[in-house]
Amino acid sequence: YVLGLPPPDIAFPEEDTEQVNVNNLPTIYRAIWETARKHDVDDAITRRVVAMFAYDVDLSKRISAGDSIEILQTAPDGSGRSELLYVALKTGSTSRELYRFRTDEGSVDFYDPEGETGKRFLTRRPVKGGGRLVSRFGYRVHPIFKTRKLHTGSDFAAPLGTPIYAAGDGVVERAQWVSGYGKYVQLKHVNGIETAYGHMSRIADGLEPGMPVRQGQIIGYVGSTGNSTGNHLHYEIRVNGRPVDPLSVKLPRDKALPPQYEASFTQTVTQVRELMQRPAIPALVVAQR
Numbered sequence: 001y002v003l004g005l006p007p008p009d010i011a012f013p014e015e016d017t018e019q020v021n022v023n024n025l026p027t028i029y030r031a032i033w034e035t036a037r038k039h040d041v042d043d044a045i046t047r048r049v050v051a052m053f054a055y056d057v058d059l060s061k062r063i064s065a066g067d068s069i070e071i072l073q074t075a076p077d078g079s080g081r082s083e084l085l086y087v088a089l090k091t092g093s094t095s096r097e098l099y100r101f102r103t104d105e106g107s108v109d110f111y112d113p114e115g116e117t118g119k120r121f122l123t124r125r126p127v128k129g130g131g132r133l134v135s136r137f138g139y140r141v142h143p144i145f146k147t148r149k150l151h152t153g154s155d156f157a158a159p160l161g162t163p164i165y166a167a168g169d170g171v172v173e174r175a176q177w178v179s180g181y182g183k184y185v186q187l188k189h190v191n192g193i194e195t196a197y198g199h200m201s202r203i204a205d206g207l208e209p210g211m212p213v214r215q216g217q218i219i220g221y222v223g224s225t226g227n228s229t230g231n232h233l234h235y236e237i238r239v240n241g242r243p244v245d246p247l248s249v250k251l252p253r254d255k256a257l258p259p260q261y262e263a264s265f266t267q268t269v270t271q272v273r274e275l276m277q278r279p280a281i282p283a284l285v286v287a288q289r
């Protein structure tokens with residue numbers, strides 16, 4: 001796939017319209033995997049697609065009628081590998097499109113039509129698989145103390161030992177037992193932002209205050225230490241020391257395409273959109289008797 005030239009070997013996904021039983025709809029996560037498998041999309045590409053949307057989309061939500069995913073990839077090369085060129089996910093009333101773009105220096109990333117990466121400065125659900133949201137940020141009756149108080153984070157249930165990731169690049173501030181939180185890690189990020197992770201069964205080996213961490217690095221494992229009634233991650237985001245709702249706080253995007261690429265990126269977007277408007281190549285039918 002060379003920018004500015006007609007792509008030679010584009011594989012069109014087959015028509016992907018399916019009748020679904022609306023009473024028992026799968027989660028977005030499962031639907032993406034099932035759809036991809038059904039259409040022989042390489043697992044590596046599916047993982048990449050899921051990771052790209054995980055920053056932004058609540059993948060544990062159930063799909064609704066009309067939700068769709070479109071994937072454009074190159075035809076497999078000699079070793080059977082395909083390259084993802086474009087992916088669009090439509091859920092409810094929102095739709096997200098990401099286009100592959102390669103800069104002159106050769107770095108490849110996926111950008112939305114405005115030239116921003118789908119990546120976020122912080123992950124909203126920093127646990128492997130995203131967990132199951134069991135308690136939101138906000139006032140609630142505490143499950144143990146039965147008093148009404150502010151729940152300062154989001155709780156994601158996940159099996160014991162599920163990896164917990166650093167939500168963003170930062171530095172470890174605390175990695176220790178903290179009353180109530182149990183085994184606890186606190187990270188400091190830029191702009192006065194901190195993230196905190198509670199009730200871990202185990203803190204990652206060697207994690208110590210002052211240590212730099214990268215987004216996605218494993219910092220610990222899900223457990224039920226401290227005041228907890230079951231295995232889950234209690235996840236907090238604090239802005240200047242004040243806890244905010246991790247699922248709704250507006251977070252800055254991580255990075256955007258440098259302005260000098262605007263014209264060629266716009267061309268890429270136009271090209272892909274034209275391709276996607278064409279009808280899918282009909283399956284070759286050979287009548288044999």
Ligand SMILES: [Zn+2]
Nearest residue numbers: 153154155234
């Ligand atoms: Zn909690």
